Amino acid sequence: MPHSHHQRLRRALGALALTVLALAGGGCGRAGSPPVKGPQGSKLPAYRVAKDVSLPGSGTWQAAHRRGHLVVGAKEDQPYMGEKDPASGNYSGFDIEIARMTAASLGFDPRSVRFRTIASANRETALQNGQIDYYVGTYTINDKRKLQVGFAGPYYQAGQGLLVRKDEKAIKGPGDLDGKRVCSAAGSTPAQRISADYPRANLVAYDTYSVCVDNLLTYQVDAVTTDDAILMGYAAKVPDELKLVGKPFSKEPYGIGVPRGDSALRLALDDALAAHEKNGDWKAAYEATLGRSGVPAPQPPAIDRYPAS
DSSP: OOHHHHHHHHHHHHHHHHHHHHHHHHOSSOSSOOOTTSOOGGGSOOOOOOSSOOOTTOHHHHHHHHHTSOEEEEOSEETTTEEEOTTTOOEESHHHHHHHHHHHHTTOOGGGOEEEEOOGGGHHHHHHTTSOSEEOSSOBOOHHHHTTEEEEEEEEEEOEEEEEETTOOSOSSGGGOTTOEEEEETTOHHHHHHHHHOTTSEEEEESOHHHHHHHHHTTSOSEEEEEHHHHHHHHHHSTTTEEEESOOOSOEEEEEEEETTOHHHHHHHHHHHHHHHHTTHHHHHHHHTGGGGSOOOOOOOOOOOOOOO
16 A cells, blocks of 8 residues: 555544544534534534423333433444543434434433443343333334334434445445445344345454444455445545445334333324424434534434334
């Protein structure tokens, strides 16, 4: 690799690490000077806390009401979606704002929400065991998961995408992955789709997408694949080095995971999402977080108020 290009990649990796740290600290709803490419805290909407809320049919809400705050599961390593500042412990991103705005509709001060990082593989267990009240973290709604948990929403429509280096010309979509090293998270739906639908690609799997992105920048893999919403955040951190290519090749409707039997909480969250989409909070939160990647706010997907099973 040319020496100058190696230095440039080192700078990109350093910039990525620094902006990851700056991002979460700057997007917590406080006034101040947010990082140039991070969530704009000063532009986040203020969510009005609903008064006299009561959900007698929700054991989850009743327990949270007694303790005085909600515990929400989240991701901590997804730029613009769900990210944790390791120094302050603060979380930021679009998913975090979805959690806060819905908490306000349930009668809880958004600032009192306690976020808990839960890995993808442990989401259902955390909801079933009562470790969290609900989960907001790029959680795709599907029928298999509905057998274990409930879903409010969807609140965002993502799709599987491909992230490549800016100088990549051979990969324009999933049909160009034959013989290419493609990185994704171990056990994830995107990884399974590559194995099943594009078996001639060489799948490389790690525990986190951030490791995949580091390996992409250092030429150890040729592409990273997961939901385009996640990839948008990474590309926006080092736009001179990374880009998304092609069109999404799946549909990933993001929902709020709740305990399966708690239909009262699920439907209350559906109402909350609908209200915040209508009053402009949803769009404002998107523009201050995920919209910083340069992609305009889409139309929110239709909420699926499916009956209790």
